[in-house]
Amino acid sequence: MSLAIDAGVSAPTLQEAMEFIWSEADLLDSKSYAEWLELWREEGIYVVPIDPETEDFTATLNYAYDDAEMRQARVKRLTGTSAISVTAAARTVRTVSRFRQLEVEGAQIRVRCAQHLIECKRGVQRLYAGDLTYDIVRDAGSLKLLRKVVRLINSTEALGGIAYLL
Amino acid sequence: MMAAQARDPIDYSELVKPDRVHTALYRDEAIFAAEMDKIFQNTWVWVAHESEVREPGSFKATHVGLQPVIVTRTREGELQVLLNRCRHRGATVCEGRSGRTSSFVCPYHGWTYGLDGALRAVPYPDGYPGLDKSDYGLVRLRVESYAGLVFATCKPDIEPLADFLGPAKRWIDLFMKQGAGFGVKAAGEHRFRFPGNWKIQLENTTDAYHFPLVHRSFLNSVDDQTGELLDVLNQGGFVEDLGNGHSVMVMIPDLVDLECDLDAPIPERFEGLAADLRRDHPEDVVRRVVRAVGGTGFNLNLFPNLACSMAFFRVLRPISVHETEISHIAIGMDGGPEAGNQARLRLHEHFQGPMGFGSPDDAEAWARVQRGVDAGPDLWIMLNRGMGPDGVDNQGPGLGDVSAETGMRAAYQMWKRMMCA
Numbered sequence: 279m280s281l282a283i284d285a286g287v288s289a290p291t292l293q294e295a296m297e298f299i300w301s302e303a304d305l306l307d308s309k310s311y312a313e314w315l316e317l318w319r320e321e322g323i324y325v326v327p328i329d330p331e332t333e334d335f336t337a338t339l340n341y342a343y344d345d346a347e348m349r350q351a352r353v354k355r356l357t358g359t360s361a362i363s364v365t366a367a368a369r370t371v372r373t374v375s376r377f378r379q380l381e382v383e384g385a386q387i388r389v390r391c392a393q394h395l396i397e398c399k400r401g402v403q404r405l406y407a408g409d410l411t412y413d414i415v416r417d418a419g420s421l422k423l424l425r426k427v428v429r430l431i432n433s434t435e436a437l438g439g440i441a442y443l444l
Numbered sequence: 445m446m447a448a449q450a451r452d453p454i455d456y457s458e459l460v461k462p463d464r465v466h467t468a469l470y471r472d473e474a475i476f477a478a479e480m481d482k483i484f485q486n487t488w489v490w491v492a493h494e495s496e497v498r499e500p501g502s503f504k505a506t507h508v509g510l511q512p513v514i515v516t517r518t519r520e521g522e523l524q525v526l527l528n529r530c531r532h533r534g535a536t537v538c539e540g541r542s543g544r545t546s547s548f549v550c551p552y553h554g555w556t557y558g559l560d561g562a563l564r565a566v567p568y569p570d571g572y573p574g575l576d577k578s579d580y581g582l583v584r585l586r587v588e589s590y591a592g593l594v595f596a597t598c599k600p601d602i603e604p605l606a607d608f609l610g611p612a613k614r615w616i617d618l619f620m621k622q623g624a625g626f627g628v629k630a631a632g633e634h635r636f637r638f639p640g641n642w643k644i645q646l647e648n649t650t651d652a653y654h655f656p657l658v659h660r661s662f663l664n665s666v667d668d669q670t671g672e673l674l675d676v677l678n679q680g681g682f683v684e685d686l687g688n689g690h691s692v693m694v695m696i697p698d699l700v701d702l703e704c705d706l707d708a709p710i711p712e713r714f715e716g717l718a719a720d721l722r723r724d725h726p727e728d729v730v731r732r733v734v735r736a737v738g739g740t741g742f743n744l745n746l747f748p749n750l751a752c753s754m755a756f757f758r759v760l761r762p763i764s765v766h767e768t769e770i771s772h773i774a775i776g777m778d779g780g781p782e783a784g785n786q787a788r789l790r791l792h793e794h795f796q797g798p799m800g801f802g803s804p805d806d807a808e809a810w811a812r813v814q815r816g817v818d819a820g821p822d823l824w825i826m827l828n829r830g831m832g833p834d835g836v837d838n839q840g841p842g843l844g845d846v847s848a849e850t851g852m853r854a855a856y857q858m859w860k861r862m863m864c865a
Contacts, residue, residue: 328632328634329632337789338632339631339632339633339634339789339792340789341793341798343789343790343793348794352801355664355665355801360660360661360664361661363804436635436636436637436770437636438638438798439636439638439808440798440804441804441808444799
């Protein structure tokens with residue numbers, strides 16, 4: 279937490295952050311990926327680490343480590359028709375809860391919460407549970423994502439193909 | 445045993461023809477059980493890269509076929525591969541994936557083993573009059589390594605690893621050049637499972653034919669120069685049978701030897717990396733790192749469970765007749781520039797793993813194979829691409845083409861040899 283956008287702007291409240299995160303979850307379950315991209319600040323990072331302990335995401339192997347360019351490429355892939363895993367992607371329903379404010383600095387809030395995501399593909403349901411940590415900033419009157427870290431509880435186990443966003 | 449007796453013995457030689465294999469190879473549980481015995485207990489199986497068990501006391505838990513094993517580095521620096529099973533009542537003695545330890549202690553009754561598998565101590569030993577501890581060490585497999593690749597075997601009298609690898613050794617040496625003079629290290633792994641037989645994956649690392657179609661979405665996500673480089677069917681590549689089920693598929697001939705052409709222009713996508721590297725490294729190091737950062741231009745398939753695949757190690761682990769686990773182990777330069785290693789990690793994440801732009805599409809295709817073969821159980825899996833009408837396999841440099849199914853034919857001939865032995 280080092281980036282203060284504007285000293286005169288207040289950080290999002292926990293309530294605002296929760297509403298933002300719920301709305302993001304709804305966008306992802308409905309695969310509204312183009313709208314999801316709009317939630318981000320340009321310098322934001324979306325990361326799904328493997329190592330449960332790591333904080334240095336650039337120096338370790340992740341499932342996804344997306345800057346703006348990779349987020350756009352990923353959304354292009356997920357909204358296109360050329361990937362056979364995407365055209366057959368699982369449907370998902372996710373619940374986000376157990377919100378806790380970790381830190382507030384300047385116009386930013388850091389929130390941790392739990393996510394239970396159930397995917398369904400060809401009659402098989404699979405559960406991905408994880409901790410989500412969000413850095414959310416108030417920027418020109420709206421809330422924007424600076425960082426989202428998805429720590430799956432089974433990150434070091436074998437997963438299935440995931441052709442959607444966690 | 446009743447079921448086995450009730451069934452006619454399987455004639456494996458009838459199931460593998462020069463240009464096709466029978467669908468039963470993907471579906472039959474009895475064949476799967478026989479494979480775990482006749483193949484995975486009777487050959488060299490890759491278990492680790494030496495960098496994963498670098499220091500005395502390092503260990504890695506893995507499998508040889510269906511059997512859990514521990515790869516350890518003893519205090520003397522020797523590599524050991526031990527069955528992960530207490531000799532008393534059978535509990536695993538190690539549940540960590542990897543780490544450092546001085547011993548393995550069974551959680552059930554406390555039998556304690558050294559890193560070399562020797563039984564060191566038994567609680568309340570008076571209950572075992574005349575116990576000879578040397579009879580109850582963890583079972584040791586035979587271990588040999590080549591160029592950092594560690595293999596183990598349950599067959600004590602098997603040929604030396606170097607003989608088993610044969611001409612593949614030259615390609616392993618070429619593959620390791622992506623260490624850019626620093627050496628190669630394992631740098632994390634993506635693991636995922638797909639609902640399909642292990643041989644579907646074995647085939648895939650020697651299948652260039654699927655690349656432009658299955659990986660169209662990945663190819664759409666790279667710059668034009670990289671896209672041209674990865675136009676793998678049109679680069680003059682080839683496939684070559686290297687014996688013992690091994691094969692090499694050269695997709696980008698210009699990237700076979702990463703120590704050649706070091707003065708070639710730096711590709712546009714690596715210009716930023718080159719600029720980063722130049723801050724701390726002389727130009728010759730910059731050139732070597734950039735040349736090697738995307739990996740080699742070939743896949744080396746080593747029967748039965750490892751591929752040295754362009755820029756990573758692909759390890760397959762059979763789970764059941766219709767489920768397979770894949771590890772894609774990223775490769776880093778051992779002690780090489782951090783910027784280069786981070787670039788390698790990002791390239792790995794781009795294609796590999798459950799959220800990569802490549803692997804999920806492969807996994808979908810493989811799953812579709814396993815679903816499809818429920819139809820027509822007496823039909824054949826065709827492996828005749830690149831085979832002449834006279835049955836001659838035009839293979840090797842300058843002959844045949846990169847999308848020939850030569851590597852699959854090589855693997856299945858080895859399968860047949862081992863299953864019929």
